[in-house]
Amino acid sequence: MKLLCEGLDLSNAIIKVIKAISAKTPNDILECIKLTAKGDYLTLLATDTEIAIEKTIRAEVLEEGETLVPGKLFNELVKKLEDEQIELTVEGTNLKVRYGDSEGFIQTKDLEEYPVINKDIKDNSFTMSQKDFNELINMTAFSCSQDDGRPILKGCKIEVDETSVVCVALDGFRLAVCKKELAHSTGKFSAIVPSRTLIEITRLLEREDETVTVVIQKNMLMVEVASTVLVSRLLEGEYLNYKQIIPNAFLSVIRVSKNQMLSSIERAAIVARGMKNLVKFDIKEGNLNISASSELGKVDENLLINLEGKDLVIAFNSKYLTDILRAVNDDFVYMYFNSSISPCVIKSYQGDQYLYLLLPIRINA
Amino acid sequence: MKLLCEGLDLSNAIIKVIKAISAKTPNDILECIKLTAKGDYLTLLATDTEIAIEKTIRAEVLEEGETLVPGKLFNELVKKLEDEQIELTVEGTNLKVRYGDSEGFIQTKDLEEYPVINKDIKDNSFTMSQKDFNELINMTAFSCSQDDGRPILKGCKIEVDETSVVCVALDGFRLAVCKKELAHSTGKFSAIVPSRTLIEITRLLEREDETVTVVIQKNMLMVEVASTVLVSRLLEGEYLNYKQIIPNAFLSVIRVSKNQMLSSIERAAIVARGMKNLVKFDIKEGNLNISASSELGKVDENLLINLEGKDLVIAFNSKYLTDILRAVNDDFVYMYFNSSISPCVIKSYQGDQYLYLLLPIRINA
Numbered sequence: 001m002k003l004l005c006e007g008l009d010l011s012n013a014i015i016k017v018i019k020a021i022s023a024k025t026p027n028d029i030l031e032c033i034k035l036t037a038k039g040d041y042l043t044l045l046a047t048d049t050e051i052a053i054e055k056t057i058r059a060e061v062l063e064e065g066e067t068l069v070p071g072k073l074f075n076e077l078v079k080k081l082e083d084e085q086i087e088l089t090v091e092g093t094n095l096k097v098r099y100g101d102s103e104g105f106i107q108t109k110d111l112e113e114y115p116v117i118n119k120d121i122k123d124n125s126f127t128m129s130q131k132d133f134n135e136l137i138n139m140t141a142f143s144c145s146q147d148d149g150r151p152i153l154k155g156c157k158i159e160v161d162e163t164s165v166v167c168v169a170l171d172g173f174r175l176a177v178c179k180k181e182l183a184h185s186t187g188k189f190s191a192i193v194p195s196r197t198l199i200e201i202t203r204l205l206e207r208e209d210e211t212v213t214v215v216i217q218k219n220m221l222m223v224e225v226a227s228t229v230l231v232s233r234l235l236e237g238e239y240l241n242y243k244q245i246i247p248n249a250f251l252s253v254i255r256v257s258k259n260q261m262l263s264s265i266e267r268a269a270i271v272a273r274g275m276k277n278l279v280k281f282d283i284k285e286g287n288l289n290i291s292a293s294s295e296l297g298k299v300d301e302n303l304l305i306n307l308e309g310k311d312l313v314i315a316f317n318s319k320y321l322t323d324i325l326r327a328v329n330d331d332f333v334y335m336y337f338n339s340s341i342s343p344c345v346i347k348s349y350q351g352d353q354y355l356y357l358l359l360p361i362r363i364n365a
Numbered sequence: 366m367k368l369l370c371e372g373l374d375l376s377n378a379i380i381k382v383i384k385a386i387s388a389k390t391p392n393d394i395l396e397c398i399k400l401t402a403k404g405d406y407l408t409l410l411a412t413d414t415e416i417a418i419e420k421t422i423r424a425e426v427l428e429e430g431e432t433l434v435p436g437k438l439f440n441e442l443v444k445k446l447e448d449e450q451i452e453l454t455v456e457g458t459n460l461k462v463r464y465g466d467s468e469g470f471i472q473t474k475d476l477e478e479y480p481v482i483n484k485d486i487k488d489n490s491f492t493m494s495q496k497d498f499n500e501l502i503n504m505t506a507f508s509c510s511q512d513d514g515r516p517i518l519k520g521c522k523i524e525v526d527e528t529s530v531v532c533v534a535l536d537g538f539r540l541a542v543c544k545k546e547l548a549h550s551t552g553k554f555s556a557i558v559p560s561r562t563l564i565e566i567t568r569l570l571e572r573e574d575e576t577v578t579v580v581i582q583k584n585m586l587m588v589e590v591a592s593t594v595l596v597s598r599l600l601e602g603e604y605l606n607y608k609q610i611i612p613n614a615f616l617s618v619i620r621v622s623k624n625q626m627l628s629s630i631e632r633a634a635i636v637a638r639g640m641k642n643l644v645k646f647d648i649k650e651g652n653l654n655i656s657a658s659s660e661l662g663k664v665d666e667n668l669l670i671n672l673e674g675k676d677l678v679i680a681f682n683s684k685y686l687t688d689i690l691r692a693v694n695d696d697f698v699y700m701y702f703n704s705s706i707s708p709c710v711i712k713s714y715q716g717d718q719y720l721y722l723l724l725p726i727r728i729n730a
Contacts, residue, residue, distance in 0.1 A: 102665060105662050
């Protein structure tokens with residue numbers, strides 16, 4: 001393998017693909033980037049076997065070939081060569097990196113052990129605006145479980161039909177559902193996608209006014225954006241029937257300024273830290289009292305609200321509430337309650353753009 | 366104590382003084398901020414007993430008094446009240462923080478145990494431009510020892526005469542000396558100032574075109590900038606006679622582009638990590654070869670230089686060299702050598718604005 005390319009192109013490509021490398025892997029082959037020189041292109045590929053990211057850049061290929069180099073080291077060196085033209089040559093078990101009057105040598109690794117990535121994925125697909133895709137993920141993925149004990153909950157359920165996509169995330173304490181229109185779809189299908197994959201896809205999306213197409217086949221997902229291809233495994237198993245846990249009727253509804261409530265809860269959270277993040281809501285017509293107290297101190301906030309229905313006292317984990325309020329873009333939010341021990345629902349007043357369900361913390365009256 | 370003040374003023378003042386609080390102190394009294402309401406002002410004070418920072422803001426004082434509150438908690442709460450007018454009231458063992466229709470309570474601590482800060486410091490002083498002070502510290506303080514074993518070397522020696530100040534830092538492997546003109550001085554004196562104090566002073570300096578006055582008396586130092594007062598202990602003991610370790614004559618001098626050399630050493634440092642940061646210089650007329658190799662790989666760089674004197678092979682710790690090159694503002698640097706086992710000197714070509722001395726690493730020829 002021998003080729004010439006621009007340092008800046010190579011550095012940008014490394015930054016893209018290196019995100020597929022897991023920070024801690026026991027297998028040092030998976031810390032590597034695979035380089036393939038063919039035709040007029042150099043292709044970089046990195047994978048942790050769950051996600052693979054591949055990026056192709058222009059290169060003057062003098063000799064086709066491929067090699068495997070430690071990703072972190074290659075990244076550090078090339079990051080300091082962004083202004084240079086770079087010549088890459090495989091010499092024995094080294095990759096020679098030539099620039100100006102100087103050169104570096106990086107020990108290569110054995111290509112044979114490197115995973116093969118299948119990109120022949122085509123059965124089902126949906127296309128939507130990049131802006132909507134970002135919102136879909138940012139409004140839901142934070143509610144996925146972080147717990148390896150229930151791996152299926154580390155993913156989001158994606159439900160596609162002819163005109164829309166619904167993304168669902170839940171972790172046993174909370175549920176997030178978001179719905180967006182599609183520009184195109186091959187029909188009705190669903191998949192459970194690791195939340196990390198979805199977040200990596202949002203990082204590839206640099207042009208909000210353009211669309212993105214997600215392709216799914218059996219247990220694999222593929223996205224291609226500006227000569228970067230991301231391939232990911234899907235999660236396999238039964239997802240919870242989340243619809244049956246959402247109540248149909250409510251006894252109390254409040255309307256409250258989102259920013260005011262977020263600020264109040266953030267302040268209450270400061271002292272709530274000393275008390276398992278517990279913040280208490282005392283809901284009456286015209287007034288929402290939010291309070292928290294611990295050995296650190298006490299915060300007692302009063303917010304103007306509209307209440308329809310009966311008064312209520314209920315408590316939540318402040319972290320879950322702030323996660324939701326930071327994700328929502330509306331000026332006002334609507335919260336729906338039944339009792340101090342029933343789940344609370346936060347949803348768009350009209351339509352079904354988003355819905356959050358949150359379990360309360362039991363407190364003594 | 367009872368007063369009204371603006372949330373933004375209070376938040377900015379907390380951010381200034383909280384820097385005096387050490388991240389890990391076994392004494393929770395030293396995690397506190399002392400509040401004093403008097404006349405038309407609220408004064409905030411924090412100290413770790415080495416450094417104290419005090420900031421005064423305008424306030425409508427309804428009842429004079431003082432109290433002590435946990436700094437981190439107070440900071441977190443007030444940071445979220447920057448848009449509010451705040452009423453602070455001591456109620457029993459609590460500080461009540463009132464804003465809008467809401468309020469917080471913070472447990473106060475016993476004032477009696479809090480250190481008393483003496484600000485009656487006046488004997489010696491020097492005044493210089495804030496820009497020069499920043500350069501003086503940024504060009505030297507990084508060379509101080511981080512090692513508690515020789516506490517005196519954790520400070521910089523400041524030598525003042527009628528017209529100039531010299532700042533010296535050394536850690537046993539390297540020495541940094543920088544000299545600046547003074548706008549005013551009370552005469553000849555010197556002090557050993559903790560490098561942390563000097564760095565905190567540079568953080569207070571927000572107006573490069575104005576001057577700063579440093580006042581010293583016995584073992585204390587004081588600086589006042591825009592209603593913020595910093596008081597620090599000085600280090601006591603004998604400082605090394607650094608002048609006697611600087612060679613007077615050299616056998617080789619090179620002139621090299623600072624940015625080119627910095628880039629080369631940064632690249633070499635990537636592989637040198639695997640080899641105790643060792644980078645090798647092979648100096649010949651017209652060419653400086655910088656190389657490093659380890660099990661990670663090899664970097665081999667060639668730079669155009671001017672050499673006066675004899676050829677030389679010498680090796681350094683890459684970290685020490687990059688520290689120096691990042692601190693120097695010149696386009697070209699001059700490096701002075703005698704042999705591969707004698708210290709190297711980097712200094713301004715003319716004048717005595719700065720001088721660095723660096724011990725080489727012995728290598729086998």
